[in-house]
Each structure stands twice: as C-alpha cells, then as structure tokens.
Amino acid sequence: MTRPDLIEQIKKKCVELSGQTVEAAHYVINNAEEIPFYSMREVARRAKVQPVSLVRLAQKLGLAGYGELRQQFIDTTPERPQRDRQSIHRNELSAQTLIAEMGKSTGLKAFVDSFFATEQAVVEQARAHLSEERLESAVELLARAPSIYVIGRRTAFTPAYTLAYTLRKARPNIVLLDTPGGAPEGALDDIQPGDAFVAVTFAPFNRLVHTLTEKASRSGAQIIAITDSFAAPISKFAGPLHFVAQTSGQAFPESTLGAIAIANILAALTISRLGEVAQSRIRENERFLVNSGEYLLSNPPKRRRRPSKSN
Numbered sequence: 277m278t279r280p281d282l283i284e285q286i287k288k289k290c291v292e293l294s295g296q297t298v299e300a301a302h303y304v305i306n307n308a309e310e311i312p313f314y315s316m317r318e319v320a321r322r323a324k325v326q327p328v329s330l331v332r333l334a335q336k337l338g339l340a341g342y343g344e345l346r347q348q349f350i351d352t353t354p355e356r357p358q359r360d361r362q363s364i365h366r367n368e369l370s371a372q373t374l375i376a377e378m379g380k381s382t383g384l385k386a387f388v389d390s391f392f393a394t395e396q397a398v399v400e401q402a403r404a405h406l407s408e409e410r411l412e413s414a415v416e417l418l419a420r421a422p423s424i425y426v427i428g429r430r431t432a433f434t435p436a437y438t439l440a441y442t443l444r445k446a447r448p449n450i451v452l453l454d455t456p457g458g459a460p461e462g463a464l465d466d467i468q469p470g471d472a473f474v475a476v477t478f479a480p481f482n483r484l485v486h487t488l489t490e491k492a493s494r495s496g497a498q499i500i501a502i503t504d505s506f507a508a509p510i511s512k513f514a515g516p517l518h519f520v521a522q523t524s525g526q527a528f529p530e531s532t533l534g535a536i537a538i539a540n541i542l543a544a545l546t547i548s549r550l551g552e553v554a555q556s557r558i559r560e561n562e563r564f565l566v567n568s569g570e571y572l573l574s575n576p577p578k579r580r581r582r583p584s585k586s587n
C-alpha cells in the first residue's frame with residue numbers, strides 16, 4: 277500500500293467517526309509526514325485530542341493499535357526507495373557534493389558557516405524525534421539490564437563506542453562488540469534474556485549488525501536501535517526503542533552528530549537513574565586514572581612509597 281492509498285482509506289472511514297476520533301483522522305490526513313516521527317502522545321498533543329482517539333482511529337482501520345498505524349506510515353515513507361538506491365553510493369555522492377560546494381567560490385567562511393549550520397540542524401532534528409516515553413523505557417532498560425551489549429560498524433562505530441565507553445564508567449557488564457580477530461559474535465554466547473543489546477547502523481544498513489541483533493533478540497535480549505531511518509529493517513527488533521537521527525549533511529561520508537547526541541543523552545539519563553551507585557564507580561575510575569599517570573597534570577598526585585621489605 278502506498279501512502280496516498282493509506283490516506284484515502286482513512287478519508288473513507290471518516291464518515292463512520294465522530295468527536296475527537298474524526299478530529300484525529302483529519303490531523304493525520306493533513307499532517308501525514310509527521311506521523312513516522314512522533315509518538316502517539318506527541319501527535320495527540322499537536323492534534324489537540326486525547327491519545328485514545330488515535331487508538332480508536334487505528335482500530336477503525338482494522339489495526340490493533342496506534343503503533344501499527346504509525347508503522348504503516350513508516351513503511352510508506354517516500355524516502356525509503358530513494359534512500360536505498362542512493363545509500364550504496366553515499367560516499368561518492370558526499371564527496372561530489374563537497375567538491376561542488378567548494379567549487380562555488382563563496383569563500384571558506386561561507387562554507388564553514390554552512391557546514392556548522394547543517395550539523396546543528398542534524399542534532400536539532402534528532403531532538404525533535406525523541407519522545408519522553410521512549411527515553412524513559414530505554415533508560416530503565418540500560419539501568420537494570422544485567423548486561424549491555426553494544427555494536428556499531430564503520431561510521432556507526434563512533435556513537436556505539438561513545439555509549440559503551442560512558443556506560444562502562446557508570447555500571448558493570450558493558451560489552452562492546454568490536455572486531456579484533458574478526459569474531460564479534462563470540463560475546464553473544466553469554467547473552468541472556470533480560471540483557472540489553474544496543475545496535476547502531478546507518479543506510480546502507482550493515483548486514484552483520486542486523487544478523488547479531490536478530491541473534492540477540494532470539495536470545496531474549498531487549499533491543500535498542502539507533503539508525504538514520506524509520507524504515508530501517510532493524511526496527512522490527514527494537515519496536516518502540518528505535519531512535520532515529522538523520523545523517524545527511526555536509527560531513528563526509530555522513531554526519532554522526534545526531535546519533536552521538538542520542539548516545540550521550542541515553543548515557544546521561546542512565547547515570548542519573550543509577551544515582552550514587554554510578555557516582556561511586558565513576559569516582560573510583562577517575563581516581564585510578566589520575567593515580568596511573570594517564571593525565572598530564574601540572575601538579576600530579578604524589579605516589580605513596582611502598583614500605584621496604586627490609587623494614
């Protein structure tokens with residue numbers, strides 16, 4: 277089904293609706309491009325209706341609930357076919373765009389200003405797609421899960437590493453599925469139901485990340501996904517815990533700032549949720565780093581002399 281077909285279906289149902297349910301339908305029809313990007317509560321707030329009105333609309337369309345209706349809008353997003361075609365050539369296209377921009381001879385300052393404005397827009401769009409419900413659910417999972425596994429490859433490795441590194445300072449049992457030796461799947465032999473698995477992947481979506489996410493899901497782990505498209509295949513494993521940050525900008529080959537911002541806010545909120553437990557662990561970690569000489573300090577702490585065995 278295409279998006280026009282879906283909207284037409286909703287229009288036909290409007291004659292059977294009343295009250296806030298028909299108001300919800302009119303909002304969805306007139307603002308179809310928003311539906312993939314916002315939670316039910318946020319759409320209800322914008323439409324000035326109760327969230328249950330969106331549930332009733334979905335049920336009138338023969339769906340179980342609003343989640344299925346939203347998924348239909350995600351699946352019919354016009355961006356997906358075009359993105360699939362372009363993503364496999366993204367490096368070439370990014371370089372081509374950069375060369376063309378510099379070739380306009382608008383000056384270095386103009387290019388720098390445009391670059392930073394675009395990167396800022398990437399972060400702002402990531403913020404616009406967040407919902408309190410998803411954040412709270414993800415943070416609760418990251419705080420209580422016995423173990424957390426994190427994976428991201430190529431450019432997606434940066435936000436994955438950021439999340440794993442930060443969480444490891446605040447709580448134990450954080451496993452970054454890196455690839456020394458070429459066997460990242462080995463760590464998943466120990467994954468248990470109730471563990472968390474965080475996958476970061478951008479179009480063209482990484483096959484290994486998808487395969488390992490599927491394996492983790494079959495093992496009973498709960499999935500958190502960070503991608504650059506609501507239509508990412510990995511979303512079926514993450515469900516509502518799918519966070520989206522665009523990557524298209526002027527960075528080569530793609531911008532990771534939005535995904536890094538999501539990783540940072542998940543880590544920050546998890547530390548806040550863990551409270552004193554996290555603070556104590558972070559304090560001990562920093563004490564170790566300072567005493568180890570890791571930092572170049574103007575007044576390094578004096579190391580205690582070990583008592584001589586002869587004494």
